[in-house]
Amino acid sequence: MLGTVLIAALSTSIMLGVRFGSVPISTADVLAILAGGGDSVLRDIVLNLRLPRVLLGVIVGGGLALSGATFQALLRNPLAEPYILGISGGASLGAVSVIALGWVSQTSWALPLAAFAGALLAIGLVFRVATSTGRAMDVRVLLLSGVVIASFFAACIAFILSISPARTVQTAVLWSMGSLAGAGWGSVILAAAYTLPAAVALAALARPLNLMAIGEETAYYLGANVEGVKRTGLVIAALITAAGVSVAGIIGFVGLVVPHTIRLLIGSDNRVLLPLSFLGGATFLTLADLVARLGPTEIPIGVITAFVGVPIFLVLLRRSLTST
């Protein structure tokens, strides 16, 4: 039921995202362009500007929500979100370094590559710390090392920014607030290449992820390969996040609130929760991006996700607390 609603909502928001912007385009024109015809100026806007941007929103939003739902299940922690393992800190350090070095204007690939490398560095460090005891991976150690490594990166960023000119600081701050403005087919393909296979792999982990809700020990006694599920799940979810951050910056809130909202509506069975979180996150970010670029100046997308997401979430939370 909710699945059908979300598919309809996503299709509608994709169409709206393609139709609206500085030049409104009618549904009929959009369909004509997608069919291979239409006016050449509009064709250029739709195919080279709006469609990649909307699709990037779909992939990044869906990926963040999926990654958040996975982190919440694996870490058994409702506060877990995609950036919890220091991924945003690592990505920011990579991005800020490149911005400070002035490489951004020279090549459009330097920024996403540096952000991706920084995210991978953070993931590598956090896993290294969490598994260094040689025993089973303890998720509490993992969370703690994520927090510690994130604050180390934050200090590195503060240092770089403190010795940089104001222009660099502004660019870095804007990047860190997240945006789909730089979307092109290149970033769509990069994000899709990571996110879509990862989404399928996570969906296949849904049953063992369900067992994590009752604790690692009991999951183990029920025959789940707890260590394997933890490691694969965390690495896949972290890679999705890293891919998303590298092409769209840090977009807060989607990965935390969308999975919770879906959970409040349909419960915590990951076989349903994971795919619906993807659809929900995709719809939410597509609409948020549409709102972000409708005004005279573009608002950071993270502002919209929080302004819209917080009230929706609070209403749902209140309703679920009063109904039990």
Add this chain to the structure above:
Amino acid sequence: MRIEARDLVVNYPGAPRPALDGVSMSASAGCLYAVLGPNGSGKSTLMRALLGVAPLSAGAALLDGRTSAAWDRRALAQAVGVVAQSESIAFPLSVRQMVGMGRYPHLGPLESEGDADRAAVSSALEACDVSALAHRDVTMLSGGEFQRVRIARALAQEPQALVLDEPTSSLDIRHQMGILELLRRSADSGLTVVLVTHGLDLAARYADRMLLLAGGHVAAEGTPDEVMTEDTISSVYGWPVAITSDPESGAPRVTPRRPPPRAEP
């Protein structure tokens, strides 16, 4: 299923003495086997060693003659239902979903429940008297209901053995008796039941055999009448006790004595 320990030794790194030191036991199909002992005597470690979780320094833990470490995890989960000491629920879950998790080892990664799975779940819910709770959220249950749901999940595995770590602690008389009756019925229907418990008196009434641990050693092993003597219980628990006979079953019953009043100087 036959559950056996042969001269088990378990050393936890950094611990001053072995958690288990030369423990042997054997429980066969149809047997309700109680493991007793003071806090820290190695009861839970024995359970973990039997299930192949605690690392063995020496000896062997055997399930149907095969060392438990050699069992495939999924095959082991099909054969042995475990109720660990504690379990914290991270996200809301219905009773039906929780008991349905008992079918996990029987299903492939992408397979969904079939008729046989649904039948196993409903008979487990029935056996534990929790059918009426099926749609309730497990985080909202009382302590007794929650324990019955966890046992139902173990039964839904359709195992040949049940291993339970203190399933009746902190429960009132009615719920304690309900669970012990259920375990007795399970043993009578052919399951091997290994029950770790602090409840000496109830274990004496329900168990076929018992193992009394003290500081990682076997203090006594045998039928309740053999194990529960005044000397053994007093020395293992470090407190003087009297053993009388339970009026209903004739099983031994422990009464801890009060120290004699101090003589006036």
